[in-house]
Amino acid sequence: MAMNTQGRPSRPLHVYDAGAYTDTFSGSKGLDQAEPLIFERGAFDNCGVDLEEPKGTKTRLGGLDRQDALGLPGLSEPETVRHYVRLSRKNYAIDLGLYPLGSCTMKHNPRLNEKLARLPGFIDIHPLQPQSTVQGAFELIGELAHWLMTLTNTPCVAMSPKAGAHGELCGMMAIRAALDARGESKRRRVLVPESAHGTNPATAVQCGFTVDEIPADAGGRVDMEAFKAKLGDDVAGIMLTNPNTCGLFERDIKEIADLIHEAGGYFYCDGANFNAIVGRVRPGDLGIDAMHINLHKTFSTPHGGGGPGSGPTVFSEALAPYAPVPYVVKENDTWRMVEQEADAEGEPFGRMVAFHGNMGMFTRALSYMMSHGSDGLKQVAEDAVLNANYIQARLTGVMTPAFEGTCMHEALFDDRFLEGTGVSTLDFAKAMIDEGYHPMTMYFPLVVHGAMLIEPTETESKGSLDRFCDTLEGLANAAKAGETERFTAAPRHAPAKRLDETQAARNPVLRWVPQEATPQAAE
Amino acid sequence: MLETVGVASIDDLFSDVPEAARLDGSVDLPPKATEIAVERAFTRMSRRNLSAGEAPFFVGAGAYKHHVPATVDHMIQRSEYLTSYTPYQPEISQGTLQTLFEFQTQVAALTGMDIANASMYDGSTSCAEAVLMASRVTKRKKAVMSGNLHPHYASSTHTLAKYMDINTVSQDANPGSLDDIAAAIDDETACVVVQNPDVFGQVHDLEPLAKAAHDKGALLIAVFTEVLSLGLMKSPGSMGADIVVGEGQSLGVGLQFGGPYVGLFACRGDRNFLRNMPGRLAGETVDADGRRGFVLTLSTREQHIRRDKATSNICTNSGLMALAWTVHMTLLGQAGFTKLARINHERACELADRLSALPGVELVTDAFFNEFTIRLPGDAAKVVQALADKGVLGGVPASRLYPGKGHDDLLLVAATETNTPEDFDALEAALKEVL
Numbered sequence: 001m002a003m004n005t006q007g008r009p010s011r012p013l014h015v016y017d018a019g020a021y022t023d024t025f026s027g028s029k030g031l032d033q034a035e036p037l038i039f040e041r042g043a044f045d046n047c048g049v050d051l052e053e054p055k056g057t058k059t060r061l062g063g064l065d066r067q068d069a070l071g072l073p074g075l076s077e078p079e080t081v082r083h084y085v086r087l088s089r090k091n092y093a094i095d096l097g098l099y100p101l102g103s104c105t106m107k108h109n110p111r112l113n114e115k116l117a118r119l120p121g122f123i124d125i126h127p128l129q130p131q132s133t134v135q136g137a138f139e140l141i142g143e144l145a146h147w148l149m150t151l152t153n154t155p156c157v158a159m160s161p162k163a164g165a166h167g168e169l170c171g172m173m174a175i176r177a178a179l180d181a182r183g184e185s186k187r188r189r190v191l192v193p194e195s196a197h198g199t200n201p202a203t204a205v206q207c208g209f210t211v212d213e214i215p216a217d218a219g220g221r222v223d224m225e226a227f228k229a230k231l232g233d234d235v236a237g238i239m240l241t242n243p244n245t246c247g248l249f250e251r252d253i254k255e256i257a258d259l260i261h262e263a264g265g266y267f268y269c270d271g272a273n274f275n276a277i278v279g280r281v282r283p284g285d286l287g288i289d290a291m292h293i294n295l296h297k298t299f300s301t302p303h304g305g306g307g308p309g310s311g312p313t314v315f316s317e318a319l320a321p322y323a324p325v326p327y328v329v330k331e332n333d334t335w336r337m338v339e340q341e342a343d344a345e346g347e348p349f350g351r352m353v354a355f356h357g358n359m360g361m362f363t364r365a366l367s368y369m370m371s372h373g374s375d376g377l378k379q380v381a382e383d384a385v386l387n388a389n390y391i392q393a394r395l396t397g398v399m400t401p402a403f404e405g406t407c408m409h410e411a412l413f414d415d416r417f418l419e420g421t422g423v424s425t426l427d428f429a430k431a432m433i434d435e436g437y438h439p440m441t442m443y444f445p446l447v448v449h450g451a452m453l454i455e456p457t458e459t460e461s462k463g464s465l466d467r468f469c470d471t472l473e474g475l476a477n478a479a480k481a482g483e484t485e486r487f488t489a490a491p492r493h494a495p496a497k498r499l500d501e502t503q504a505a506r507n508p509v510l511r512w513v514p515q516e517a518t519p520q521a522a523e
Numbered sequence: 524m525l526e527t528v529g530v531a532s533i534d535d536l537f538s539d540v541p542e543a544a545r546l547d548g549s550v551d552l553p554p555k556a557t558e559i560a561v562e563r564a565f566t567r568m569s570r571r572n573l574s575a576g577e578a579p580f581f582v583g584a585g586a587y588k589h590h591v592p593a594t595v596d597h598m599i600q601r602s603e604y605l606t607s608y609t610p611y612q613p614e615i616s617q618g619t620l621q622t623l624f625e626f627q628t629q630v631a632a633l634t635g636m637d638i639a640n641a642s643m644y645d646g647s648t649s650c651a652e653a654v655l656m657a658s659r660v661t662k663r664k665k666a667v668m669s670g671n672l673h674p675h676y677a678s679s680t681h682t683l684a685k686y687m688d689i690n691t692v693s694q695d696a697n698p699g700s701l702d703d704i705a706a707a708i709d710d711e712t713a714c715v716v717v718q719n720p721d722v723f724g725q726v727h728d729l730e731p732l733a734k735a736a737h738d739k740g741a742l743l744i745a746v747f748t749e750v751l752s753l754g755l756m757k758s759p760g761s762m763g764a765d766i767v768v769g770e771g772q773s774l775g776v777g778l779q780f781g782g783p784y785v786g787l788f789a790c791r792g793d794r795n796f797l798r799n800m801p802g803r804l805a806g807e808t809v810d811a812d813g814r815r816g817f818v819l820t821l822s823t824r825e826q827h828i829r830r831d832k833a834t835s836n837i838c839t840n841s842g843l844m845a846l847a848w849t850v851h852m853t854l855l856g857q858a859g860f861t862k863l864a865r866i867n868h869e870r871a872c873e874l875a876d877r878l879s880a881l882p883g884v885e886l887v888t889d890a891f892f893n894e895f896t897i898r899l900p901g902d903a904a905k906v907v908q909a910l911a912d913k914g915v916l917g918g919v920p921a922s923r924l925y926p927g928k929g930h931d932d933l934l935l936v937a938a939t940e941t942n943t944p945e946d947f948d949a950l951e952a953a954l955k956e957v958l
Contacts, residue, residue, distance in 0.1 A: 074856015121569025304843025
């Protein structure tokens, strides 16, 4: 029962069926060019790669030769280039403008990192080559590990997690393994603040824990009384983001660490916001037991439209023995990678992934770190925090900050300033698109009504921040002045108008299917 | 700026940090370095590695050296793809969303399945997530894994499954044949996990196994580590697989010392499968003008909406590598993909014949795609090291994957379109010398 035969078929070529929908004959509008799917334009016998001719010798596939065609079109090189370049122009990017997605840390990605990651000695080596032939790769991993441990003041780091959520899993699995080693099968409750990233509760559950939410206090931080009341001998630990998703430093973090340890639990710190404190605060000094670090946030490896990331996870002495394989060690002047659990010194909870982690992100992150150095990284945190506070201060008159006082690296607003205007947070965000900006994070964290979370990062200049604030001021004033349609009809100037997400979910069309019975689909 | 904020110094902005945790001065790391200095340091480290392009190269076992057309790297360095975030605002992310929709279509077609997601971290994590999904779909807690499944995949799956109380049962490896997994399937079994071609390179007809699984109400999860094999071989879907997962690294991605790679994940399109699928999905819809557009959809499965009830904790996946994959696939098309697969297969057949003609060398795998296993008259790890000392990267000794399991004389050898006749000569000559 294939979904696409019972659901709505893939739609015909609206873009070429232009008259009814657009005001041009081609479907394009100047530089915004209509672009069909490759399946609608590709010839099925085309190939854009120069390949030698096979000899045509008899196959040795045990009779399992494919009989049917793959059904995949090919494009020539110029057609391919044009297809992806045209599509690329329908994307916003940090290289195009300020990208204020709170919690996502969209900062400039230095091109030196791209260049160095492509050195043949890094990009063209195999993870299972003899270890003697990849000593430089191990050295790089070891060096990056040293920087991460020093910046966090922790004795151990697992490098293999592939992204932030994978790092969370790494940390929580180590906690689970430590509890199991202590014979504490009762400790299965994990405390997670309401404001946490969704990955936190999802991760806890994947480690066999149950999630118990801690409310926020009126100031946007952990409600200490509620937290204390939830402690008990069934508590495995706490997952706390610091600075938290409201953009605030958890003032009571050391007390939280002490209390959770006294109660017999562990402290997992979500390090997604490490960029706010890097070089100024070492999480190890705060009493954490595990923390993942998003190399694609704090250390500038590009987000790539949704990955790849990298989530090295640091551990305290208490959890270090349970860190997963593989890891590198240096003996005299030779590096060695420990790949098997049986060869490890501690009691690793296992292996999380094939091979050794996202080397391509390691090279980029280390290039960023060395370029900045201890002094520059500290300035990264300071500038990120200064920029966020500048935005908060400048917009306080026209928008409504969710909490009083200064913030860390991101400024959080609620939707009180839109009350009675008929404009929602979503409308406001979509209107930003018309102004040439990517919207901020909306409706997150959940503890704030109609939340708008703005993270400018350290790589914006004052001039850039001023233009952004001027624009938001203009929008806020327009909303209050009753220019509702500017918002509800937005975006008007984007490559697409507002998209029907309800229909997409109700009748899922997740792949193109041939339109045999629909003659107008032909070009 | 400080004046606008209303503080006297930067330090005031960090006043919420407990005093004891405030650093005086800097961490103990070197100060900033110039671009030239960083480049110099990296070049020095990179030169300590023997890169695949510098040596006759035959290493596989889950990652393969293939030619990546120049167009691919150019495209993934376009700012609009490289420096964008997950496409949460579809009106200004149609580029990423349409390429993901095309990617999903290509993956589904190639695997012979109804639907595919927008990628996972890599093949091993796709495999682990598939087992979790099978457990949700069947509401059972046991996974039977072939011993010929790449051991890194098996252990990654075991790690992810064990705290969910899913029991993973692994057989002993059986080089050159398939271990008797069908016998291990019972009424408690959620899924059977089998790799094809398996880690030793041997190809298998999955149909009998699919039947054995389905007879007991279990799902068949078919795994591949060499996606190119699908160009020449029957698709896993046509052999009865319910979920197909694997590594997409061979197309567009390069070796990269193990990552970032791109996990492919495809399955049947039944509602129950769709609801239980992990990862992001791009779907088609219309905009306010009625024009076709794409969005991330069915996100009620995902952590940012569903939190502790999500199908997976995955957030960031492998978007840019999925782009590299789909650009390469678009350049190839079915004609090029099939041709490339055939070239690989022919290279491997030729090399297998040449190596197994050497005295004392025996071909263990009789049907294979572009990787095969030979038995050497001695310890394969020592042979590989001796070859490396001569500047030849001759393959992966089975003992690196199965230490202490009695496979010390087995060598996994991969051949691809990148190998030249001179490479073959070099390997043959070097092997003769060290054996």
